[in-house]
Amino acid sequence: MTTPAPPPLATHLRPVTREDDAFLFTLYASTRARELAAWGWSPAQQDVFLRVQYQAQSRHYAARYPAEGHPLIEGRASAP
Numbered sequence: 001m002t003t004p005a006p007p008p009l010a011t012h013l014r015p016v017t018r019e020d021d022a023f024l025f026t027l028y029a030s031t032r033a034r035e036l037a038a039w040g041w042s043p044a045q046q047d048v049f050l051r052v053q054y055q056a057q058s059r060h061y062a063a064r065y066p067a068e069g070h071p072l073i074e075g076r077a078s079a080p
Contacts, residue, residue: 013071
């Protein structure tokens, strides 16, 4: 028996907005989770560190790239 292929994914780019901040922080934190786990910090210490690092990265991106140069890729499954 074969598994059916997933439906195609329709994607588009859109500018990042303030409303994306919580999602982008969660995404950023997820990329550092393994690294921080090795440090033995408490969850509160990790949160403070991650927020400071995320804010620094966000400020850097805002200064370095115009809004249209830092888009989000959004995807939605297309109907088969």
